[in-house]
Amino acid sequence: MPEGDTVWRTARSLHTALAGRVLIRSDLRVPRFATADLTGRSVLDVTPRGKHLLTRFDGGLTLHSHLRMEGAWRVFATGERWSGGPAHEIRAILANAEHTAIGYRLPVLELIRTAEEENAVGHLGPDLLGPDWDPAEAVRRLTADPARPLGEALLDQRNLAGIGNVYKSELAFLAAVTPWLPVGELPPGIPERLVATAHRLLEANKDRPDRRTTTTRHPAHHLYVYGREHRPCLRCGTEVRRAGPTAHRSAPDDRVSYWCPGCQKGPTA
CATH class of the missing domain: 3.20.190.10 (MutM-like, N-terminal)
Structure with a gap:
């Protein structure tokens, strides 16, 4: 998507x-x-x-x-x-x-x-690229259900609108937690940081087709973890892993997640 x-x-x-x-x-x-x-x-x-x-x-x-x-x-x-x-x-x-x-x-x-x-x-949360962007409201919605896994909460468009699987995986990596960590267990300040980072990344990428979350210009290193399964993490060298409803690459990637076991702490799939 x-x-x-x-x-x-x-x-x-x-x-x-x-x-x-x-x-x-x-x-x-x-x-x-x-x-x-x-x-x-x-x-x-x-x-x-x-x-x-x-x-x-x-x-x-x-x-x-x-x-x-x-x-x-x-x-x-x-x-x-x-x-x-x-x-x-x-x-x-x-x-x-x-x-x-x-x-x-x-x-x-x-x-x-x-x-x-x-x-x-009307059901959508604050739009990350819209005139109604409200980071405080986005944080409130994102953390409203403390037991919910972070990845699910980020993908829920009722919390904040515009995040898909790429940004879900990348944001969890940048926060150094896995997508399955309950939002209530995020360290203090991390929800605010996640929301601010999401807004910054979408704003930076809206004018360019080659989406980037890293700072490198290397064409194969534009993303930290998404799509990089079995390759070394760009930060620690640990093999990036992939989880989803199926391991078959032909299946839709509608709920797939990528993460680095070395950099990201929390429960795994």
């Missing part, structure tokens, strides 16, 4: 291509909204909310989408060949005179009233 910084860049790409322009083609290829036609409406803005995307139109309508594991939005210049998947995987087409935005494999796609956006995203 894309992290909040990836969704932020997707929103910026869509906003640049669509905002302030009138649609000349609209096609929503989901049964519930197959007859909806947005042609002739102007796109007001495309706003990210955690991992959700809100494309707002004049007339008080919003197209709400979520990428989850497989979804993607692609932007093409008029006349450019579309790429991103076969035609049967297209779920949305939004086109103006200059650009066409294609939504591939979107598991969530719904047309809602802009005034009712809270029904779709």
Whole structure:
């Protein structure tokens, strides 16, 4: 599932291509909204909310989408060949005179009233890349259930919105604890540090596609632990380990964790 910084860049790409322009083609290829036609409406803005995307139109309508594991939005210049998947995987087409935005494999796609956006995203916690960012509230939510494992609490978008498995693993490493340590057992000051670090990393990475949590420029060392199983930890040299619902690499990485047994203290999977 894309992290909040990836969704932020997707929103910026869509906003640049669509905002302030009138649609000349609209096609929503989901049964519930197959007859909806947005042609002739102007796109007001495309706003990210955690991992959700809100494309707002004049007339008080919003197209709400979520990428989850497989979804993607692609932007093409008029006349450019579309790429991103076969035609049967297209779920949305939004086109103006200059650009066409294609939504591939979107598991969530719904047309809602802009005034009712809270029904779709109102459950989310403070957005790490949003104007509502509130670190104190994020800490309060993150630590509300002391028995909950840190990794689960970080992934819960109701606590703070925008963290996925990459940042979950990297943040636990930077805090020197495993993702399975109950949040109530975090040393004093660590929840505040985790929240501040999450905000700093997403802000730093939102403008670059090569996500980094380390300070090195080495292309193979941009992340401390994520995706580095069986390789030496960049700090202590201990072999990085991987845990998840399955050991098969072909399975979805929706709840996989990476950690260094040498640097990170706490229970393990």
